[in-house]
Amino acid sequence: MLKDIDTFKNLNKNELMQILKKEASNIDIMDIMKACIFLSEDAKYVQGSYREEYLKSYNEAFITRLKVLKDDQEEYSEQVNCESIQEALKLLNKQEAQVEAGEGFDPDFFKIYKIMSLYTTFILEESVHPPGTPFPGKFKVKYENGVYLCPVKENQKDNPGAVCGFCIAEQDPEFL
Known part of the structure; x- marks a missing residue:
């Protein structure tokens, strides 16, 4: 389980993927529906021009990719940097404590967010937000x-409510 990763001294991507798949198997259709409702509700506060x-x-980044993880049959032989994933889990555990205190994300969305953030970063080696993800000011991940x-x-990157601290994306120099 994810909570045990801090005890690992060695972990390869296949082992991590199996842990994430096991965590994902605990997410049912009701969790997904609640997460979608949360995203829709949260989008009320997003500028109308790019809400859709x-x-x-x-x-795509969180809900659809959940199926991608569950269906992933790739054989990954690379080692995971245990120090990096432990740091990521520390951040996610702090966020989870906020969620449990009624702050931040919806608990059902957070379960998915946590798994998918780790999957995209440490297994796929992709940014948490896929290319094309919009941000205020018409900026996008590229x-x-x-x-x-x-x-x-x-x-x-220092926002305790964001996964930017461990996401592999780099700062777009165009927006420095």
Whole structure:
């Protein structure tokens, strides 16, 4: 289970993926529906001009990718940097404590968010937010020359409510 990863000294991607799949198997259709409702409710506060694009991107990043994880049959032989994943889990555990205190994300969405953030970062080696994800000001995550570029990474990397601290995206130099 994810809570046990802090005791691992060695972990490969296949082992991590099996842990994430086991966690994902605990998410049922009601959790997914509640997470979708949360995203729709949360989108009320997003500027109307890109609300639809925002919803589409967040559904793709978290809800749709859940099925991608469950169906992933790839054999990954690479080792996971245990120190990096333990740091990621510390951040996610702090966020989870906030969620449990009624702050931040909806609990059902957070379960998915946590699993998918780890899957995209440590298994797929992709940015948590896929290319095209919009941010205020009509900025978007990009993928150029093998690098994920985020327009808000620098401003959000120390935000305790964001996963930017461990996301592999780099700050888009255009927005420094």
